[in-house]
Amino acid sequence: MELKTKVYQKENNLHIGRLLKESLSDMISSRFLARQLAVRDIKAQYRQSYLGIIWAFITPLTTAFVWIFLNSSGTVRLSDTGVPYPVYAFSGTLLWSIITEAINSPMASTSGAKSILSKINFPKEALLVSGVYKLLFNSSIKIALLVVFVFFYGIGFHWSLLLFPLAILGAILLGTTIGLFLTPIGMLYKDIGKMISFGLKFVMYATPVVYAIPKEGIMKTIMEWNPLTPVILTTRDLAVGMEPQFLTYYLIVLACCIPLFFIALIFYRISIPVLVERMSA
Amino acid sequence: MNPQPTTDNRDLTTDTEILVKAEGLSKKFCKDLKTSLWYGVKDLASGVTGNKKDRELRPKEFWAVKDINFELRRGECLGLIGHNGAGKSTLLKILNGLINPDAGKVTIKGRVGALIELGAGFNPILSGRENIYNNGAVLGFSKKEIDAKVEEIIDFAEIREFIDMPVRNYSSGMKVRLGFAVAAQMEPDVLIIDEVLAVGDLGFILKCFKTIDKILPKTAIVFVSHNMPMVSRICNQIILMESGVSKFQGTDVAEAIDKYYTRFVNNDSNVVFDDGSISLIKVELSSARSFESGIPQLEWGDNLEFAFHWKLYKPIDVPQFSVLIFDKEQRPVAILDWTNKAVNIKNDNDKISFKLLHKNIQLSKGVYSISILVSRGATRSPYLRMNNVMSFQILHDEEIWPPFLLQTIYSEG
Numbered sequence A: 001m002e003l004k005t006k007v008y009q010k011e012n013n014l015h016i017g018r019l020l021k022e023s024l025s026d027m028i029s030s031r032f033l034a035r036q037l038a039v040r041d042i043k044a045q046y047r048q049s050y051l052g053i054i055w056a057f058i059t060p061l062t063t064a065f066v067w068i069f070l071n072s073s074g075t076v077r078l079s080d081t082g083v084p085y086p087v088y089a090f091s092g093t094l095l096w097s098i099i100t101e102a103i104n105s106p107m108a109s110t111s112g113a114k115s116i117l118s119k120i121n122f123p124k125e126a127l128l129v130s131g132v133y134k135l136l137f138n139s140s141i142k143i144a145l146l147v148v149f150v151f152f153y154g155i156g157f158h159w160s161l162l163l164f165p166l167a168i169l170g171a172i173l174l175g176t177t178i179g180l181f182l183t184p185i186g187m188l189y190k191d192i193g194k195m196i197s198f199g200l201k202f203v204m205y206a207t208p209v210v211y212a213i214p215k216e217g218i219m220k221t222i223m224e225w226n227p228l229t230p231v232i233l234t235t236r237d238l239a240v241g242m243e244p245q246f247l248t249y250y251l252i253v254l255a256c257c258i259p260l261f262f263i264a265l266i267f268y269r270i271s272i273p274v275l276v277e278r279m280s281a
Numbered sequence B: 001m002n003p004q005p006t007t008d009n010r011d012l013t014t015d016t017e018i019l020v021k022a023e024g025l026s027k028k029f030c031k032d033l034k035t036s037l038w039y040g041v042k043d044l045a046s047g048v049t050g051n052k053k054d055r056e057l058r059p060k061e062f063w064a065v066k067d068i069n070f071e072l073r074r075g076e077c078l079g080l081i082g083h084n085g086a087g088k089s090t091l092l093k094i095l096n097g098l099i100n101p102d103a104g105k106v107t108i109k110g111r112v113g114a115l116i117e118l119g120a121g122f123n124p125i126l127s128g129r130e131n132i133y134n135n136g137a138v139l140g141f142s143k144k145e146i147d148a149k150v151e152e153i154i155d156f157a158e159i160r161e162f163i164d165m166p167v168r169n170y171s172s173g174m175k176v177r178l179g180f181a182v183a184a185q186m187e188p189d190v191l192i193i194d195e196v197l198a199v200g201d202l203g204f205i206l207k208c209f210k211t212i213d214k215i216l217p218k219t220a221i222v223f224v225s226h227n228m229p230m231v232s233r234i235c236n237q238i239i240l241m242e243s244g245v246s247k248f249q250g251t252d253v254a255e256a257i258d259k260y261y262t263r264f265v266n267n268d269s270n271v272v273f274d275d276g277s278i279s280l281i282k283v284e285l286s287s288a289r290s291f292e293s294g295i296p297q298l299e300w301g302d303n304l305e306f307a308f309h310w311k312l313y314k315p316i317d318v319p320q321f322s323v324l325i326f327d328k329e330q331r332p333v334a335i336l337d338w339t340n341k342a343v344n345i346k347n348d349n350d351k352i353s354f355k356l357l358h359k360n361i362q363l364s365k366g367v368y369s370i371s372i373l374v375s376r377g378a379t380r381s382p383y384l385r386m387n388n389v390m391s392f393q394i395l396h397d398e399e400i401w402p403p404f405l406l407q408t409i410y411s412e413g
Helices: A016-029 A031-047 A054-072 A085-112 A125-152 A164-188 A190-205 A218-225 A228-240 A247-279 B009-013 B033-048 B088-095 B128-138 B143-157 B172-183 B202-218 B228-234 B253-262
Strands: A005-009 B018-030 B061-073 B077-081 B103-109 B112-115 B190-194 B220-224 B237-242 B245-250 B270-274 B278-285 B290-292 B295-299 B304-312 B320-326 B332-336 B346-348 B351-358 B366-375 B382-395
Touching: A016 A031, A016 A125, A016 A247, A031 A125, A031 B128, A054 A085, A054 A125, A085 A125, A085 A164, A085 A190, A085 A228, A125 A164, A125 A228, A125 A247, A164 A190, A164 A228, A164 A247, A164 B033, A218 A228, A228 A247, A247 B033, B018 B033, B018 B088, B018 B220, B061 B088, B061 B103, B061 B220, B061 B237, B061 B245, B077 B088, B077 B228, B077 B253, B088 B103, B088 B190, B088 B220, B112 B172, B128 B143, B128 B172, B143 B172, B172 B202, B202 B228, B220 B228, B228 B253, B237 B253, B245 B253, B253 B366, B278 B295, B278 B366, B278 B382, B320 B351
Parallel strands: B077 B220, B077 B237, B112 B190, B190 B220, B295 B382
Antiparallel strands: A005 B103, B018 B061, B018 B103, B237 B245, B270 B382, B278 B304, B290 B295, B304 B351, B320 B332, B320 B366, B346 B351, B366 B382
């Protein structure tokens, strides 16, 4: 049997194709590790808690409740959303929480594995995949919850509901890509993580999460340009069976995401040794 | 331990093949955190552009590892020794591919196993059994492999009774045993070991060595340890590192270990107990043949004779003088018989002088030090106790590890 030869040196081979191939093949070969890490984290998370999975969607639910209350009590006056407002608000906050979790996921997974990263050489891509697994696990519960709302508020079944999980995958891809680009620098400076959570709070108000895009004004322009807008809107439209208005923009965003995702993956792969060196003297 | 002829033809064809080749490996580190992080950002950027430029030291940086070269074949074991911070672990991290060198390159063939941390990936909340799967996955096993080995692992770790208990309730020794039991299932071509075997009780350490002995013939091992007997036991090549550079390199393991120890020769004697009645004025090895940087030297088989000069501050009877000999690892190896009440000891008012002779010293090659206990004759209650009073060196051609090389006579039986 031919032994596999590895060379470690300062220079990177900058063959994008080869790096990407290695990255993807590592991702495939480390399926079991990724699953194991995800199962480990999920189990450990819920074994030490009574409320368990409730924590995954308590934030989006409360945010939605606050807005439903603000709306129904007349404190704020929101334009018509086309669907019962509670469904609009719930779907918005649940989708938003999936996207933010996706953005945070690569950094959280990498950061959580610091102690192994500095001691054992394993396919680092497994960390990303395990992050995605955890994300899918949490998201599937949120999706189930959302479907319950859809039926509870009498919107009923539409065939587009079947496309809804696919649209969620798109949302996860977008979030992961953003998160992946920020991970290397975020692993060095804690500021990045703070900035993300801080910034996302504002971005939420520039995205049709709890209210629709206004008919005119500066906010209309911002929200229409915001690349998160089509993701939220299209996914929600599919869930409630409306005509997705931003479908083209959504597809453009996804089409951009795929090459960007691969570039981010290569960047991540190149960065890991530098990060390991800096995080463990 | 005879390596069995193996049917795995991989072992036959690659017997003399070089598995690890390091050429001019260097790595620099930064002394300041903020600067280090900023350099990290710069390195990220230069990583994207290919890192073709030569790396010079930037402000606040130093070479943690500088220009290390070696080759290692299957069945060989390279020992890396040196004091703390000499760059051993950094070198291991480069060999393991965790960090990239700043200059030079390393070529490794085959599956690499690293015993740098045992039980990596353990989650304290989960049970021992679940963590076998976690740790195994991190080490690169497939689910099927772990399924097949899990019982063996539990038996090896000897914790069957507690295997379904959360790992956070394990003792540190149990965690290490479980971690090693999983790692011992690796069948690496290159094995990197960093000081992990220091923990655990004696039974565990013996078990570890049995395992290492078993895999050594099929593996190239890089071994970092501060435990010189272990190093001399398994290594056949050695690098002594100091401040990142190789101070000594070769197959003469014993010489490297000697050099390592001379770095720690400590000439400060220290008084552990003193009740003020007696003090040591002078001690010398009166039978010394020569001196090497202040340390008296004897040939193996010479007479060992000390001359002691004491001063008394209180009128006391002639006390007992016990002289203990320690080896360089501070293990006591011998005590000179004190019961032979010296008739020659002069109690000249406030001074005592005497000589102490041991004929035909059979200590093996190396540096030894002595400690002295001065005590009241009958009750043995101490007057004075001093450690590391003086050092001496035994010279011999034969490098051996046990503290004694005993003279023998072979005759026809």
